[in-house]
Amino acid sequence: MATGPMTRPRAGGVLRTKPVDRIVAEGGQGEGGELRRSMGLLQLTFFSVGATLGTGIFVVLGEAVPLVGPAIVVAFLLAALTALFSALSYAELAGTIPVSGSSYSYTYATLGEIVAWVCGWCLLLEYAVSVSAVAVGWGQYLNEFFDKTFGFTMPAAVSGPPGDGGVINLPAVAVVLIATFLLLRGTSESATANTIMVFLKMGVLVFFCAVAFTAFRSANLTPFAPMGMAGISAAGSKVFFSYIGFDAASTAGEEAKNPRRDLPLAILLSLLIVTVLYVAVGLAAVAAEPWQEFEDAEASLAMVLDRAVGMAWPSAVLSLGAVIAIASVVLTVMYGQTRILFAMSRDGLMPPIFKRVSPRTAVPVANTLLVALFISTLAALVPLGRLADATSIGTLFAFALVNVGVMVLRRTRPEMPRSFRTPLFPVTPLLGFGFCVYLMFKLDNATWVVFLVWMAAGLIAYFAYGHRHSLLARQDVPEGRGPT
Template sequence: MDSVVRRLLRTKPAEQIVAEGGHGEGGELRRTMTLWQLTLFSVGATLGTGIFVILGQAVPKAGPAVILAFVLAAVTALFSALSYAELAGTIPVSGSSYSYAYATLGELVAWVCGWCLMLEYAVSVAAVAVGWGEYLNHFFRDLFGWQLPAAITHSPGDQGGVINVTAILIVLLATWLLLRGASESATANAIFVLIKIAVLVFFCVVAFTAFESGNLTPFVPMGVAGITAAASQVFFSYIGFDAASTAGEEARNPKRDLPLAILLSLVIVTVVYVLVALAAVGAMPWQQFDPETTEASLALIADRATGSTWAGLIISFGAVIAIASVVLTVLYGQTRILFAMSRDGLLPRIFERIDPRRQVPVANTLIVATFVSVLAGFIPLGQLAEATSIGTLFAFAIVNVGVLVLRRTQPDLPRSFRTPLFPLTPILGVIFCVVVMLGLAGVTWLAFAIWMAVGLLAYFLYGFRHSRLSRSVR
């Protein structure tokens, strides 16, 4: 029994993880991604439909003080971002928080973390893809006056849906870009991100033309409780800043660029969110925000400000591009995490096979794309999609604990970035993650518990027996 427990808690030396970086069965990943591309990867994964949708839900909770809610949520995310930055610079590999947990808390915790990331990435990208058809229809309706039939834009059983063809199409488009290579994917993502930032800047310019300072008073109509309630909701608009850490083995200068990319992306996203929130509540009284029509809240404000529909059309186009960017970056992150887990023997070896010509894990990418396409095309995700948030927060908490452990066990390990105010920062990171998790609905916890039970069963049936670390130390 003791030997089993020791195997479950055995850590993989950070030096060994770094030494194995970039190598897979059949070839190596190619280091092509610059600081700019890495930053935009994280921005692409973070700056998605959240700001187009969640603002309309958060404003009724906090009023004009929703601006402070975005700042509070950013501070909450910052604690975990600083921990990610330290570990990404110390252990610059594809596995993100999975690899960090393996180096600090042991194999079982690493598996649990990797399993949580599968929930975060695979299910969340399917959930995002499901909504693409609706935004596409909104765009077509404003531009041409017609829309695609519900049978191909909704999942079975959802508003007359038969198969969500539009969701499958956006997943296939992202897959095609990923198979072309990491550099090509990064370039496409950079274009997507710059377009959606330009659209949000356009919204701010238009909204500020209708800005009335009286709309900001009273600034805190719902009190501090309203700000914290809104902050808990908008926090999920920040999930995704860790995407750059999944590109650790394809970055040109990972020790320098990964920490910078993670922190820069959080700053960029926060500035965009605060400006959009300020413009929105200044242009339209907060009492008029309807949580039932959140999808079109920014488009509605833009239309009101200009007195026509052309501005809302541009906003709808921005939402379509935003989803495409999220699908691309999150699908990429999922494949790289599975690649790292396969290299450790915890998943079948097919996930680590690299095409020698393209230098990308082709089979891995196709398997993930097929799985996500089935989810997005045929299954109404419902509450399961919300469970992605709890999986993400769990992974964030593990990363914060990992910083504390690694500083204690390997204080002399070279670190290109050190979390400031240690150990206060990672401790606060853990506390904030737990507080937000406790605020989630009971059905979300149930879905998470079921997912974890399936994950532990999979580990003991396969990963425990095939772990390369365990075989190497027998």
């Protein structure tokens, strides 16, 4: 029975799914204008690389190498394999449902409205807190670059994290404003700026490898795995989170020129590029410096360069790379958040202000400004602390749902054209789901508390607003669990 435009949806409607054909047909449509298809394969690939290749690699070795020794290269490969299972599921769904909502839209088509809402809600936490946490560190890396290059630093009160010597983090606000300016200029301009930044930060990591390999000592690689498989597994879990972000291209489904072909390729190519860089950097670092010297958790690539060449300028170059890396992550993650909000608003689950598109720039302007205001306030004034850890669990939860979504859509719509099919189905998505759940339970109790509280808040918000304003509930669509 059809519901009238003013009829409230029935309680059972929380499990209604949105037909895939309708999701795709609505792609690009906003209030007042449409998103513009302007991104090619290179730009999409570098969006994912930009979101993934952040500051993690600049500091993660100090935390992971003491757990595993020279076998850090195997740990990076193990983490990449874990990420690959979910990346293959993302690639299939991105090619089948090429829209802006990423895992939110995929879940809406396969698992139902309330699950999609929870997925989108988790992504909002992941994106907002992660970009705020990354922006907070921008002032520290900027200070390090200024110190090594010009011999001065900004006062800690205006450049440090709040609660850790800082009062207001102005560099964090600055990097968010830079990203906002680029996003408001248009998608093509943002993608071009990100492509340049990704080339630069990849170049800095290649520079690190070139310098570190001049201090190569084969004796530093023996014994290769002093902690055995237990150490490799522990380090693999630690470095896995350096791979989060490969799904960023999937948020650009409605602004890609050839989404069905390019989105799967961009996701998989970005994971390959990042893996090659991580393995090369890890090998160069442990070959140049005995792994026992990495016991200080604050140890970083800069330490390796300082000891390898005995001069400060290579570390200055590395600090510049970290500054560029943060700016690129802020840009791409903010982009992803605005597009997921756009998709949720278009479905009626978020207020309509988030779906308004500028007819001149084809950008959701109000959406971008509100996101920038929230993120810059969070980064400038709020001590993030352990809240940042919740980004990991929210991401893994979304990854797990995407793996389930692939299996559901294969069962309910086997005839649907797919530009990419996950190999070894259903083993691959099952492994992807299993690894995500395993890593979620490896996180500490405090992270789970934050996650569950955020989930509870999301369910309250859904029943208070989303459930009552869902456009799907107001249309003549049969309710059910499978797409029609």
